[in-house]
Amino acid sequence: PVDISVKTSLGDDLKKRLAASSSPAAQFITRFHPPGQAGGGGFMWDEISVLAFLDPSIITQQQQLYVNIDIDHGPGYGQTIFVE
Numbered sequence: 605p606v607d608i609s610v611k612t613s614l615g616d617d618l619k620k621r622l623a624a625s626s627s628p629a630a631q632f633i634t635r636f637h638p639p640g641q642a643g644g645g646g647f648m649w650d651e652i653s654v655l656a657f658l659d660p661s662i663i664t665q666q667q668q669l670y671v672n673i674d675i676d677h678g679p680g681y682g683q684t685i686f687v688e
Contacts, residue, residue, distance in 0.1 A: 612648050629655040629662065 614637055622630040633651055656663055669686040 610647060612652065614648055614651075627659065629659045632658060 614633065619634065619637065623634045625631070632654060633648075637648070637651060667688075669688055672685045672687065674680040674683045674685070
C-alpha cells in the first residue's frame with residue numbers, strides 16, 4: 605500500500621486554511637513547513653509523523669503489515685516496501 609504521506613500534499617490554499625486554525629497540529633504545519641514547497645505542494649513525511657504525535661486522533665485507520673527494507677547499496681537503498 606501507498607504511504608499516506610505520498611497521498612498528502614500541501615498547497616497554498618490548504619496552508620491558508622490551516623493558518624486560521626488554532627489547533628497545535630495546524631499551527632505546526634503553518635510555522636514549520638518549508639516555504640519553497642507551499643505553491644507546488646510536496647510530500648509531508650515528517651510533518652505527518654509530528655502531527656500524529658501532537659494529535660493522535662488524526663489517525664483514523666491502522667493496518668499491521670510486514671516491511672521489507674532495501675539494504676542493497678543501489679538507487680533504492682533504504683526504500684521500504686510494505687507487504688500484506
